[in-house]
Amino acid sequence: MSEVRVLLLPGDGIGPEVLAEARALLEALGPATGLRFSFSDDLIGGAAIDAYGTPLREETIEAARQSDAVLLGAVGGPKWDYLPKATRPEAGLLGLRKELGLFANLRPVKVFDALADASPLKPEIVRGVDLLVVRELTGGLYFGQPSELVRGPEGRRAVDTLPYTEAEIARIVDLAFRLARERRRKVTSVDKANVLNTSQLWREVATEVASRYPEVTLEHALVDSCAMRLVSRPRDFDVLVMENLFGDILSDEAAVLAGSLGMLPSASLHGAPPSRPGSPARLFGLYEPVHGSAPDIAGRGIANPIGAILSAAMLLRWTLGQEAAATAVEAAVADVLDAGIRTADLAGSGTQPVGTAEFGRLVRER
Ligand code: NAI
Numbered sequence: 015m016s017e018v019r020v021l022l023l024p025g026d027g028i029g030p031e032v033l034a035e036a037r038a039l040l041e042a043l044g045p046a047t048g049l050r051f052s053f054s055d056d057l058i059g060g061a062a063i064d065a066y067g068t069p070l071r072e073e074t075i076e077a078a079r080q081s082d083a084v085l086l087g088a089v090g091g092p093k094w095d096y097l098p099k100a101t102r103p104e105a106g107l108l109g110l111r112k113e114l115g116l117f118a119n120l121r122p123v124k125v126f127d128a129l130a131d132a133s134p135l136k137p138e139i140v141r142g143v144d145l146l147v148v149r150e151l152t153g154g155l156y157f158g159q160p161s162e163l164v165r166g167p168e169g170r171r172a173v174d175t176l177p178y179t180e181a182e183i184a185r186i187v188d189l190a191f192r193l194a195r196e197r198r199r200k201v202t203s204v205d206k207a208n209v210l211n212t213s214q215l216w217r218e219v220a221t222e223v224a225s226r227y228p229e230v231t232l233e234h235a236l237v238d239s240c241a242m243r244l245v246s247r248p249r250d251f252d253v254l255v256m257e258n259l260f261g262d263i264l265s266d267e268a269a270v271l272a273g274s275l276g277m278l279p280s281a282s283l284h285g286a287p288p289s290r291p292g293s294p295a296r297l298f299g300l301y302e303p304v305h306g307s308a309p310d311i312a313g314r315g316i317a318n319p320i321g322a323i324l325s326a327a328m329l330l331r332w333t334l335g336q337e338a339a340a341t342a343v344e345a346a347v348a349d350v351l352d353a354g355i356r357t358a359d360l361a362g363s364g365t366q367p368v369g370t371a372e373f374g375r376l377v378r379e380r
């Protein structure tokens with residue numbers, strides 16, 4: 015049996031609650047996949063601040079480097095809001111992504127048939143949506159220098175900087191094309207090329223990369239009109255690729271399609287996945303639900319674990335090349351939803367919701 019080392023970073027709020035279900039799922043799958051998962055635990059975010067005075071320790075980065083993959087819950091909460099930006103829980107997560115060179119953030123948004131009426135959008139708009147947002151994660155506005163807020167005698171002034179090199183753009187766009195090749199063969203490159211220089215470069219590089227993938231269609235879209243199309247004609251999209259800030263915003267917008275923020279998984283990678291399926295090569299990845307620590311419902315055992323469970327499925331797919339197991343997990347989630355079972359965030363009036371642990375158990379049972 016092949017051993018898989020997974021570092022668990024539960025974090026804060028509902029993070030530990032949903033991560034427990036992702037862990038139990040992988041353990042349950044072990045025998046069927048011929049894999050033995052060995053888990054280690056560490057603190058990150060607010061939990062690490064409370065224990066060690068820092069949101070991310072050097073030892074944690076090292077432990078991540080020694081692992082095949084990291085499964086993370088969520089970080090943050092009002093308890094740590096008084097801290098300056100650089101030492102808050104969120105800085106721990108940004109630091110980890112950056113230290114590990116995880117430049118590609120994959121956020122699939124797939125609408126389960128049973129939840130076509132769970133979105134505030136009309137069922138005929140969201141039914142059948144299956145798109146993938148590929149967000150650049152280690153560059154752009156979130157890391158560019160200078161970045162400061164100056165409180166001077168003439169008043170306050172602030173600046174953030176949006177830098178991209180052609181190499182940074184090429185590697186993320188290339189990854190988007192590789193992924194699109196295995197899907198419906200369409201890439202939408204999102205930019206603001208009518209205003210921003212970085213976007214003009216982005217468009218040039220995307221067009222160059224596209225010439226290496228004649229079987230995939232490239233479409234350029236301006237981010238503002240793309241935001242509109244995401245909620246008016248979301249089935250138009252297959253793979254969308256964009257810079258860090260645009261990706262942050264549009265992927266949250268796309269979450270509306272799925273019915274709840276609690277539904278969505280993500281993977282952060284530092285390179286293109288090996289050719290599937292069943293490739294023995296392992297690609298390191300950080301897997302986490304898209305949602306935050308949800309302080310409003312933390313500690314009550316009612317959080318939706320689907321985002322965390324589907325993140326474990328992404329681990330099976332991208333780090334381990336276990337496509338069949340990943341698909342089986344997704345099918346099990348669909349099956350539970352088809353049976354009308356819902357956590358509180360999805361339960362309409364008249365439906366008795368189940369808790370986090372019960373939902374996780376029902377998925378494992380299937
Ligand atoms: P949030 O995602 O934690 O919660 C937004 C809303 O969605 C809340 O009403 C919450 O109850 C609900 N929700 C989220 N996940 C859910 C789940 N699995 N099941 C059921 N309901 C769920 O975002 P918010 O409230 O803006 O941020 C709370 C804290 O989380 C902040 O400190 C923020 O900085 C942090 N955060 C951390 C992230 C991460 O660790 N990747 C991402 C986003 C926010």
Ligand code: MG
Pocket residue numbers: 262263266
């Ligand atoms: Mg966000």
